[in-house]
Amino acid sequence: MGFYVLSYICVAVFILATGYRVYRQITLPVHVRWEIYPVQHETGAKVAYGGSYLEELNWWEKKYESSLFNELKYMAPEIFFLRGLWKENRSLWRVSFPFHFGLYLMIATFGLLLLHACFILWRFPAFAAGSTIRTLLDGLIIFTGWIGLILGNIGSLGVLYKRRIDPELRDYSSFADYFNVGFIFLFFLSALVACLLGDPVLEGAKAYVLGLLTGGHSLNPYVPGQSVPGKVAIVSASLLTAYIPLTHMSHMYMKYFLYHDVKWDDAPNRRGGSIEAAILKNLELKPTWKAKHVEADGRKTWGDIASSAPKEMK
Amino acid sequence: MSKSLKPSDLAKPSDCLCHIEPGDLSPLPPPYEDFNQATIPPLKPEKVNNIETSLDDTVAIGIPKPASKEEEEALVRQFLSGLKKLFEKENNWTFLQPLLLSMEHCAKCQTCANACPVYEMSGKKDIHRPMFRAEVLRRIYNKYLKPGGKITAKLTGDIDLNWTTIARLAELSYRCTLCRRCATVCPIGVDNGLINHEIRKLFSQEMGVAPKELHDKGSTQQLRVGSSTGMNPLAVKDSIDFIQEEMEEITGYKVDIPWDVEGADILLLHNAGEILSWPENVGAFAIIFQAAGLSWTLSSETTGYDAVNYGVWYDDIQFARVAVRHTDIARRLKVKKIVMGECGHAHKALTVTADRLLTGELNIPRESAMVTLEDIVLSGKLQFAPIRNNFPVTLHDPCNMVRSMGIVEPQRRILRKIAPRFREMTPHSVENYCCGGGSGFAIMSGYNFAEWRNLVSSRKKFLQILTAFQDEPQEIPKYVCAPCSNCKGAIRDMIDYYHAEERSHLYYGGLVELIVNAMANMKKPIIRFGEEPSWES
Numbered sequence: 108m109g110f111y112v113l114s115y116i117c118v119a120v121f122i123l124a125t126g127y128r129v130y131r132q133i134t135l136p137v138h139v140r141w142e143i144y145p146v147q148h149e150t151g152a153k154v155a156y157g158g159s160y161l162e163e164l165n166w167w168e169k170k171y172e173s174s175l176f177n178e179l180k181y182m183a184p185e186i187f188f189l190r191g192l193w194k195e196n197r198s199l200w201r202v203s204f205p206f207h208f209g210l211y212l213m214i215a216t217f218g219l220l221l222l223h224a225c226f227i228l229w230r231f232p233a234f235a236a237g238s239t240i241r242t243l244l245d246g247l248i249i250f251t252g253w254i255g256l257i258l259g260n261i262g263s264l265g266v267l268y269k270r271r272i273d274p275e276l277r278d279y280s281s282f283a284d285y286f287n288v289g290f291i292f293l294f295f296l297s298a299l300v301a302c303l304l305g306d307p308v309l310e311g312a313k314a315y316v317l318g319l320l321t322g323g324h325s326l327n328p329y330v331p332g333q334s335v336p337g338k339v340a341i342v343s344a345s346l347l348t349a350y351i352p353l354t355h356m357s358h359m360y361m362k363y364f365l366y367h368d369v370k371w372d373d374a375p376n377r378r379g380g381s382i383e384a385a386i387l388k389n390l391e392l393k394p395t396w397k398a399k400h401v402e403a404d405g406r407k408t409w410g411d412i413a414s415s416a417p418k419e420m421k
Numbered sequence: 422m423s424k425s426l427k428p429s430d431l432a433k434p435s436d437c438l439c440h441i442e443p444g445d446l447s448p449l450p451p452p453y454e455d456f457n458q459a460t461i462p463p464l465k466p467e468k469v470n471n472i473e474t475s476l477d478d479t480v481a482i483g484i485p486k487p488a489s490k491e492e493e494e495a496l497v498r499q500f501l502s503g504l505k506k507l508f509e510k511e512n513n514w515t516f517l518q519p520l521l522l523s524m525e526h527c528a529k530c531q532t533c534a535n536a537c538p539v540y541e542m543s544g545k546k547d548i549h550r551p552m553f554r555a556e557v558l559r560r561i562y563n564k565y566l567k568p569g570g571k572i573t574a575k576l577t578g579d580i581d582l583n584w585t586t587i588a589r590l591a592e593l594s595y596r597c598t599l600c601r602r603c604a605t606v607c608p609i610g611v612d613n614g615l616i617n618h619e620i621r622k623l624f625s626q627e628m629g630v631a632p633k634e635l636h637d638k639g640s641t642q643q644l645r646v647g648s649s650t651g652m653n654p655l656a657v658k659d660s661i662d663f664i665q666e667e668m669e670e671i672t673g674y675k676v677d678i679p680w681d682v683e684g685a686d687i688l689l690l691h692n693a694g695e696i697l698s699w700p701e702n703v704g705a706f707a708i709i710f711q712a713a714g715l716s717w718t719l720s721s722e723t724t725g726y727d728a729v730n731y732g733v734w735y736d737d738i739q740f741a742r743v744a745v746r747h748t749d750i751a752r753r754l755k756v757k758k759i760v761m762g763e764c765g766h767a768h769k770a771l772t773v774t775a776d777r778l779l780t781g782e783l784n785i786p787r788e789s790a791m792v793t794l795e796d797i798v799l800s801g802k803l804q805f806a807p808i809r810n811n812f813p814v815t816l817h818d819p820c821n822m823v824r825s826m827g828i829v830e831p832q833r834r835i836l837r838k839i840a841p842r843f844r845e846m847t848p849h850s851v852e853n854y855c856c857g858g859g860s861g862f863a864i865m866s867g868y869n870f871a872e873w874r875n876l877v878s879s880r881k882k883f884l885q886i887l888t889a890f891q892d893e894p895q896e897i898p899k900y901v902c903a904p905c906s907n908c909k910g911a912i913r914d915m916i917d918y919y920h921a922e923e924r925s926h927l928y929y930g931g932l933v934e935l936i937v938n939a940m941a942n943m944k945k946p947i948i949r950f951g952e953e954p955s956w957e958s
Contacts, residue, residue: 132522138777139516140773143601144829157829159826162829195536279529280529358609370612386778395511400629400636416645
């Protein structure tokens with residue numbers, strides 16, 4: 108039961124920490140535009156060469172449009188295959204891709220394990236033992252699990268090695284950078300060893316995830332954590348789940364905000380629109396910068412200061 | 422090969438943290454090999470006696486050395502106070518979200534370093550890595566402003582905070598041109614250029630530290646006198662009168678430049694530097710607009726005749742004041758739109774960055790001159806004889822106009838129509854390299870900073886230009902089209918510095934000059950290569 112308690116706590120930390128990160132982002136004030144081109148949701152031919160709607164004569168008379176298809180066309184290879192790193196830093200991609208793809212496959216495996224557990228709990232008729240769906244799902248779990256573990260082990264070892272031997276990376280790496288990758292490697296290694304030593308079809312993982320959904324009362328008689336590597340895998344996976352959102356590794360999903368709220372945030376401010384309303388709110392804020400020319404006294408708002416000439420200029 | 426430097430080294434006192442030795446800089450091809458062993462001329466001791474010079478071979482700001490230990494400590498406290506404010510919405514709503522995201526998610530993969538022309542051309546000096554200064558700020562923030570930071574710093578990256586750290590960080594923030602090429606290649610989306618921008622803001626807005634060319638003689642003078650050039654409204658009107666006369670003499674075309682026309686369709690905003698340094702640019706705009714029958718005007722009101730907004734590089738307060746002033750003048754003139762002349766940073770400042778600052782009647786439509794000109798040139802309103810531009814032309818992409826605004830094709834469509842020997846640089850468009858004069862560098866020349874700019878930050882652009890024309894005979898005049906005043910300034914200086922007019926017959930100018938040069942009804946050419954006209958009348 109202790110394993111389950113640990114996992115529940117870690118999942119709760121993940122949800123809270125991620126929730127906090129996301130909440131903080133969506134409640135931050137609207138910032139000035141700082142997009143950078145190419146903006147991948149641009150429409151038509153512009154996306155290919157990095158153009159924008161600002162290339163149009165009297166652009167403000169036209170409707171602001173963006174293309175979800177163009178965005179997805181760019182983001183899918185970026186997320187799954189690290190397209191940017193492939194293009195700009197090939198030697199790092201060689202270790203970073205298996206590392207990240209291994210993690211993705213672990214997440215996918217966990218999703219499949221959850222689905223497997225749900226089918227069992229719901230007593231889904233088409234999921235009876237020996238059925239096509241069950242055979243297919245079992246096969247998928249084995250496939251994603253094994254490929255993910257192999258890639259993850261190669262990738263995390265590769266990332267550790269590269270960080271250690273490449274002076275460009277080594278000179279800027281702290282203990283925490285090694286610890287983070289080492290921690291992930293510990294999970295990959297222990298899970299791989301657990302599978303190799305006696306659980307090649309991931310029965311233990313299935314049972315553990317089923318147990319997670321039943322408060323430890325698994326319908327399956329398999330007892331989790333039978334082997335030391337299995338125990339280490341469960342503990343490290345749980346702790347990683349809690350740890351990732353507390354570190355810069357949250358870039359896995361916070362990248363959404365880096366791209367959508369900054370790099371590609373090209374939405375124009377229209378009179379009477381929601382952006383204008385947010386700006387008006389910002390202009391009521393009272394800065395306290397100390398340099399003389401700012402002339403902030405804690406009472407003047409941004410709006411007051413922006414529309415005034417400071418004394419040194421009069 | 423110089424020894425590698427880590428972010429924590431910034432805090433360790435020494436006379437010069439990073440020195441360029443002969444042969445360190447990236448090599449130039451013939452006939453410029455004589456610059457391959459060049460170094461930055463030493464600073465004159467009598468000129469830098471009382472200022473901080475311990476970062477490298479040059480000085481951009483010239484921060485006075487503190488007189489006592491107490492003063493040093495007070496400045497450190499002031500720095501920390503400013504750093505805290507960068508993370509408060511009351512003080513930094515303008516960039517809070519981008520800053521937080523970039524501060525918290527860097528994976529230190531160094532992909533950005535390969536994209537940085539300053540890092541590459543400097544001989545890969547560590548201090549010029551885009552993430553170097555960002556990492557310094559990140560470590561200071563984590564250690565000194567986060568709870569438990571002094572303990573976690575041992576695990577996440579340590580740095581000492583003292584006057585040396587601060588003085589060097591201030592100087593270092595003026596070794597990056599804010600071209601943001603690094604940000605385009607970051608797989609995560611981290612923007613080290615932005616963090617550099619925020620460092621500059623901290624120093625300016627909290628400590629009053631900024632290069633005098635940007636602040637005292639820049640935005641302050643612009644708000645007080647009317648222009649960063651020092652021209653007041655009377656002087657600017659005189660200069661424009663002179664340009665009108667000159668244009669008729671040069672091209673044989675009589676032009677009337679309108680002032681303060683209420684209700685005109687367009688308020689044209691020039692970088693006032695054009696009026697002084699490249700008057701033919703201002704004249705060419707007038708010829709085109711007049712010939713196309715546009716309803717337009719210039720403003721003679723203080724600040725209204727100078728599009729520059731240096732605040733966009735170092736100070737949000739100054740940026741906001743100038744942007745509000747520009748649009749308020751347009752509002753009172755009741756124009757339909759503001760058209761930005763050939764000035765890249767002014768484009769970005771007023772069109773994009775200020776878009777989330779201007780509300781109500783101040784939110785007047787702004788358009789790039791590239792777009793207005795494209796409409797004129799491609800619409801058939803004017804007749805052209807492109808053969809008049811029968812010389813090799815390449816196009817420089819101003820970072821602020823292209824990478825930061827996505828205005829890429831209008832200027833190219835114009836050139837394809839009027840310049841038969843136009844060719845691209847490699848790489849170009851949104852992947853372009855900065856001219857080396859970005860973020861204020863083009864106008865900064867105190868101490869020996871201009872030498873550093875020409876040798877280091879402009880070097881990549883110079884190489885690109887040479888490569889673009891490498892298949893042309895040496896004796897043929899070649900034209901670098903740079904539709905941005907600051908870029909033109911940097912290109913002018915690099916041509917002078919490397920003697921490229923004599924050695925490669927390199928010339929430079931704006932886009933409008935090329936347009937006017939190809940206009941069929943011009944009696945004489947506006948473009949000359951030295952003493953030689955670009956075509957015979």
